[in-house]
Amino acid sequence: MRVTFTVNGRPQEADDVWEGESLLYVLRERMGLPGSKNACEQGECGSCTVRLDGVPVCSCLVAAGQCQDREIVTVEGLAEHAKARTCGTGACGSAKGTGLDEAQQWQARPTDESVELSPIQQAFIDAGAVQCGFCTPGLLVAADELLERNAEPTDADIREALSGNLCRCTGYEKILDAVRLAAVRQEA
Amino acid sequence: MDFLRPASWEEALAAKAEHPTAVPIAGGTDIMVEINFDQRRPDVLLDLNRIGELQEWETGEETVRLGASVPYTRIMENLRAELPGLALASHTVASPQIRNRGGVGGNLGTASPAGDAHPALLAAGAVVEVASVRGTRLIPIDDFYTGVKRNALAPDELIRAVHIKKADGPQQFSKVGTRNAMVIAVCAFGLALHPETRTVRTGIGSAAPTPVRARPAEEFLAAALDEGGFWDNGKLIPPAVARQFAELVSGSASPIDDVRGSASYRRHALGVMARRTLGWTWDEYRGNERTIRCA
Ligand SMILES: Cc1cc2nc3c(=O)[nH]c(=O)nc-3n(C[C@H](O)[C@H](O)[C@H](O)COP(=O)(O)OP(=O)(O)OC[C@H]3O[C@@H](n4cnc5c(N)ncnc54)[C@H](O)[C@@H]3O)c2cc1C
Ligand code: FES
Ligand code: FES
Numbered sequence: 001m002r003v004t005f006t007v008n009g010r011p012q013e014a015d016d017v018w019e020g021e022s023l024l025y026v027l028r029e030r031m032g033l034p035g036s037k038n039a040c041e042q043g044e045c046g047s048c049t050v051r052l053d054g055v056p057v058c059s060c061l062v063a064a065g066q067c068q069d070r071e072i073v074t075v076e077g078l079a080e081h082a083k084a085r086t087c088g089t090g091a092c093g094s095a096k097g098t099g100l101d102e103a104q105q106w107q108a109r110p111t112d113e114s115v116e117l118s119p120i121q122q123a124f125i126d127a128g129a130v131q132c133g134f135c136t137p138g139l140l141v142a143a144d145e146l147l148e149r150n151a152e153p154t155d156a157d158i159r160e161a162l163s164g165n166l167c168r169c170t171g172y173e174k175i176l177d178a179v180r181l182a183a184v185r186q187e188a
Numbered sequence: 189m190d191f192l193r194p195a196s197w198e199e200a201l202a203a204k205a206e207h208p209t210a211v212p213i214a215g216g217t218d219i220m221v222e223i224n225f226d227q228r229r230p231d232v233l234l235d236l237n238r239i240g241e242l243q244e245w246e247t248g249e250e251t252v253r254l255g256a257s258v259p260y261t262r263i264m265e266n267l268r269a270e271l272p273g274l275a276l277a278s279h280t281v282a283s284p285q286i287r288n289r290g291g292v293g294g295n296l297g298t299a300s301p302a303g304d305a306h307p308a309l310l311a312a313g314a315v316v317e318v319a320s321v322r323g324t325r326l327i328p329i330d331d332f333y334t335g336v337k338r339n340a341l342a343p344d345e346l347i348r349a350v351h352i353k354k355a356d357g358p359q360q361f362s363k364v365g366t367r368n369a370m371v372i373a374v375c376a377f378g379l380a381l382h383p384e385t386r387t388v389r390t391g392i393g394s395a396a397p398t399p400v401r402a403r404p405a406e407e408f409l410a411a412a413l414d415e416g417g418f419w420d421n422g423k424l425i426p427p428a429v430a431r432q433f434a435e436l437v438s439g440s441a442s443p444i445d446d447v448r449g450s451a452s453y454r455r456h457a458l459g460v461m462a463r464r465t466l467g468w469t470w471d472e473y474r475g476n477e478r479t480i481r482c483a
Contacts, residue, residue, distance in 0.1 A: 001191055019189035019233055020223045041224040043217055043286055044370060058285045061220040063213055065191040066237045142284070163369035164283025 008077025024048045024059040032104040035075035046165030049138035075137035076103040082118035123182035131169035190232040205321040208343035210234040214257045215289030256293025256347040273308035273359030299339040306399030307378030307391030315351040320344040333398035357381035358472035360465040374449040377461040395441035402440035422474045437462035
């Protein structure tokens with residue numbers, strides 16, 4: 001089956017998709033976008049979190065065929081997504097979204113100034129909220145959506161918004177710090 | 189495997205009639221786990237995501253007609269006043285990501301005794317609207333659960349909506365698990381006071397082969413409230429009545445020992461939840477009564 005959808009602002013086509021295949025599999029194995037992680041494939045860990053028409057979901061539990069004609073944002077597109085948001089109309093900067101080629105070249109180079117990051121990504125680095133990093137993409141997508149909808153989240157709001165994302169390394173404190181930091185910077 | 193994507197409800201019913209073994213997929217939060225883990229290989233998947241009306245609800249004079257695929261998040265955000273029991277139960281389901289996709293239609297489709305919507309639907313006295321090309325049936329929730337993970341749907345039928353009376357009194361939902369998020373109930377309990385009919389209804393989750401009501405407890409409590417004139421005088425419920433209610437709730441369950449908890453723990457926890465939810469709902473009822481009388 002062929003699935004046509006928009007990923008990080010770009011129209012995409014995936015061919016020979018098996019009917020039972022998850023969106024996560026299509027992103028990782030067919031689109032070359034390995035940012036969304038596969039840890040449990042049963043909705044428990046949140047490391048595969050993406051936005052589906054703006055809504056945070058576990059991509060491991062969405063059938064690829066359900067994404068026909070819909071819009072996906074993955075961690076690879078988060079910087080562009082956040083930029084388009086602050087630009088309001090999305091008219092400033094290159095609001096076309098991250099190209100697939102560009103995204104496939106993406107590598108974690110947190111200290112390289114030339115790599116453009118979204119405010120939440122920068123906050124995770126600055127707060128020391130990344131250890132092994134496996135949970136990070138899912139947390140970033142979930143946290144970014146929280147800040148989009150709630151500019152001044154309470155600690156309870158943050159805990160609730162991230163309650164579907166497991167981290168086995170950090171003990172969560174630094175992650176909470178990172179979200180608070182991004183919220184404060186967003187205000188400034 | 190085939191993947192059918194009907195664009196309308198009529199098309200979906202026609203597809204289900206043509207392929208009775210087709211497995212509907214709504215939020216996918218139950219079915220995709222089974223597919224990912226190779227526990228199930230449907231020959232046909234029937235995607236319901238394109239059918240807009242399944243994601244909508246209508247609030248009438250007396251009831252809410254809740255589309256089968258309205259995500260839990262929407263219920264929590266928008267129907268707290270009309271359907272307090274279901275809104276509370278929805279909030280305890282899994283995580284934000286799952287609540288953004290999963291809904292009551294899928295919970296009813298799976299019909300797991302641990303599904304969190306069930307105690308709330310039983311307590312509220314919901315009616316399930318199912319349809320096929322042959323027509324529409326309204327199935328009272330009491331008749332919907334027919335066995336372990338079995339329900340009253342015929343092979344060609346789909347769930348269109350659930351009709352739930354708007355709350356005419358306080359409702360509560362309580363669930364025991366190892367933590368706050370992402371937890372399948374060890375056991376759960378829903379309670380709804382219905383001052384208009386001077387009745388109470390209950391729902392028990394994860395403590396019998398199907399979700400069940402605690403009818404002896406309901407009857408006992410309704411009679412005790414009536415006899416004591418409690419609905420009118422709004423007095424505190426005597427501890428002995430609350431205790432007896434709790435015991436009858438425990439006794440209505442038929443739990444088993446499993447990885448999540450033992451049968452005796454489940455019985456105990458149900459009694460505790462019954463007593464607590466009765467306290468919370470009755471406090472709320474008395475509060476309302478007092479404000480009405482003062483006004
Ligand atoms: C990590 C995790 C945690 C979870 N925690 C909880 C929890 O705490 N509490 C809880 O209750 N559940 C929980 N669940 C289970 C699941 O999220 C719920 O049962 C949810 O309500 C399913 O809805 P859905 O739309 O995703 O269903 P789907 O997976 O799309 O469908 C479920 C079943 O219902 C059928 N179906 C769906 N819609 C219809 C329809 N309109 N007509 C006929 N049949 C239909 C499908 O064919 C399938 O058999 C959890 C799941 C996961 C993955
Ligand atoms: S991989 Fe999707 S939730 Fe764990
Ligand atoms: S940083 Fe390792 S799992 Fe979160």
